[in-house]
Amino acid sequence: MNATCEPSSPTSMPDDAPVPMTSEERGVWVFLITNLAAAIAYGFVIVPRALSQPIDEVSWVTPMLWAIGLQIVGTIVGSIVAAIGSAVGQTLRGGTIEPDVTDERDKEIARQGSRVSYAVLGTGTLAALILAMLSADTFWIGNTIFAFGVVGSAAEAIVKIRAYRWGV
Amino acid sequence: MTRSTRVTNSIRQLRAERGDVTQAELASRIGVTRQTIIAIEQGRYSPSLEMAFQIAHVLGVPLDQVFQYPDAAQH
Numbered sequence: 001m002n003a004t005c006e007p008s009s010p011t012s013m014p015d016d017a018p019v020p021m022t023s024e025e026r027g028v029w030v031f032l033i034t035n036l037a038a039a040i041a042y043g044f045v046i047v048p049r050a051l052s053q054p055i056d057e058v059s060w061v062t063p064m065l066w067a068i069g070l071q072i073v074g075t076i077v078g079s080i081v082a083a084i085g086s087a088v089g090q091t092l093r094g095g096t097i098e099p100d101v102t103d104e105r106d107k108e109i110a111r112q113g114s115r116v117s118y119a120v121l122g123t124g125t126l127a128a129l130i131l132a133m134l135s136a137d138t139f140w141i142g143n144t145i146f147a148f149g150v151v152g153s154a155a156e157a158i159v160k161i162r163a164y165r166w167g168v
Numbered sequence: 169m170t171r172s173t174r175v176t177n178s179i180r181q182l183r184a185e186r187g188d189v190t191q192a193e194l195a196s197r198i199g200v201t202r203q204t205i206i207a208i209e210q211g212r213y214s215p216s217l218e219m220a221f222q223i224a225h226v227l228g229v230p231l232d233q234v235f236q237y238p239d240a241a242q243h
Contacts, residue, residue: 019206
């Protein structure tokens with residue numbers, strides 16, 4: 001039996017072995033890409049409608065529900081696909097799959113990201129509240145909340161990626 | 169631009185002295201990712217006190233031989 005075909009233990013991995021993303025960082029990238037893709041797709045549907053007809057006649061609820069659904073499903077499916085791709089890549093490169101662990105550094109980075117997204121979402125909620133007080137059309141209220149949600153999510157992901165890459 | 173912590177450490181040197189402790193093994197023994205050990209060694213992450221003690225325990229040395237805080241000596 002050829003011993004070199006046996007996968008090596010993760011603990012025997014040399015220091016100069018390629019360093020893949022942790023599962024948490026991979027998830028952040030998937031979250032960022034999926035959220036931005038869904039938001040851009042929503043924008044491509046809604047902006048032409050908003051420019052071509054009165055705002056109170058624009059049908060925005062169904063496209064927004066699709067966008068939110070795509071964000072949720074896309075993040076789940078994307079994370080699974082990325083995990084499989086990472087495992088295959090690690091196996092092909094070195095024969096060792098890094099253990100899937102969430103540690104205190106991941107939790108600290110998640111806290112940093114959450115602080116940013118809470119601030120953005122809080123601002124968005126305040127903006128939507130002001131629009132409601134001014135009796136703005138539901139189009140503006142709904143889309144303000146959605147837009148701040150997308151920006152908050154993107155900011156959270158960027159803060160996390162920055163922490164993973166350049167330090168907490 | 170890397171955000172460096174003021175806490176320095178001798179983990180890489182201590183691992184080298186012991187010869188057989190890889191980043192992956194140290195990570196496995198304290199229950200973190202290899203990426204976290206790399207971040208600590210490169211000064212991109214300051215571990216919690218508990219993790220710092222765990223690292224020192226695995227390396228078999230007192231905490232202050234693993235981690236140093238240079239400014240403390242200057243004051």
